[in-house]
Amino acid sequence: MTLRQYLTSKSFFKQLLLAFGIIIVLVFLILQWLSYATDHGNEITVPDLRKLTEQQAEEKLDELNLGYVLLDTVDYNKDFPKYTVVQQDPLPGAKVKDGRKIYIKVNSADFGMVTIPDLIEKTLRQAEPSLVALGLEIGKKTYKPYLGKDMVLEMYADGKKLKPGDKVKKASKIDLVLGDGKVGFEEETDSIKNTDTETAE
CATH class of the missing domain: 3.30.10.20 (Trypsin Inhibitor V; Chain A)
Incomplete structure (x- = not known):
C-alpha cells in the first residue's frame, strides 16, 4: 500500500479520530486538575x-x-x-x-499637630499655599491700614494670636489680618495737601 493509499484509507481516518479523542480527553483532564489545584470557583x-x-x-x-x-x-x-x-x-x-x-x-483619634511657619510680611499669594500644604484652612481675612497690600500682618486660630513656631491642629482655620495697601497713598496725599497749604500762606 502506497502512502497516498494509506492516507485515504479508513484505517488512517480511524487512527486519526482516535488520536483526536485522546487529545481532547487529555486536555479535559488537565483543565480539571488545574481547576482543582487553583481552587477555581471557590473564591x-x-x-x-x-x-x-x-x-x-x-x-x-x-x-x-x-x-x-x-x-x-x-x-x-x-x-x-x-x-x-x-x-x-x-x-x-x-x-x-x-x-x-x-x-x-x-x-487616628484626632488631627495631628503642625507648626506655624513664619509668614509675617509675606504676601497672601505666598502664605496661602504654605498653610494649605500643612493641612490648614484659610479662615476669615480682615484688612487694616498698611503700606503692603495683601501682606500678612497677623495670624489667629480660634481667636488666639499666633506667632511663628506655635503648634495648631491640622485642619484648623487660620484667620489672617492683611495690609490694605492704602497707607502710602493716603500719607502722600496728606503731604501734598500740607505743602499746598503752606505755599498759599
Missing part, C-alpha cells in the same frame, strides 16, 4: 471593612476564613470615626482565595 468576595473598628473587621473576616494585617494608622479623617478602617487592600468586592490576608489602615 471569596472581600467585604467592605471601612468604618469598622479593628475588632469588628476581624470578626467579619473570621466568618469568611480570611485574615488581616494592620499596616498603620493614618492622619485623622473627619469622614471616618476614630480607630476605624480607612483603607483596605484588596478593595471591597475583589475575589480572593481562602485564607488570604487583607491589609488595613486605621483612622
Whole structure:
C-alpha cells in the first residue's frame, strides 16, 4: 500500500479520530486538575471593612476564613470615626482565595499637630499655599491700614494670636489680618495737601 493509499484509507481516518479523542480527553483532564489545584470557583468576595473598628473587621473576616494585617494608622479623617478602617487592600468586592490576608489602615483619634511657619510680611499669594500644604484652612481675612497690600500682618486660630513656631491642629482655620495697601497713598496725599497749604500762606 502506497502512502497516498494509506492516507485515504479508513484505517488512517480511524487512527486519526482516535488520536483526536485522546487529545481532547487529555486536555479535559488537565483543565480539571488545574481547576482543582487553583481552587477555581471557590473564591471569596472581600467585604467592605471601612468604618469598622479593628475588632469588628476581624470578626467579619473570621466568618469568611480570611485574615488581616494592620499596616498603620493614618492622619485623622473627619469622614471616618476614630480607630476605624480607612483603607483596605484588596478593595471591597475583589475575589480572593481562602485564607488570604487583607491589609488595613486605621483612622487616628484626632488631627495631628503642625507648626506655624513664619509668614509675617509675606504676601497672601505666598502664605496661602504654605498653610494649605500643612493641612490648614484659610479662615476669615480682615484688612487694616498698611503700606503692603495683601501682606500678612497677623495670624489667629480660634481667636488666639499666633506667632511663628506655635503648634495648631491640622485642619484648623487660620484667620489672617492683611495690609490694605492704602497707607502710602493716603500719607502722600496728606503731604501734598500740607505743602499746598503752606505755599498759599
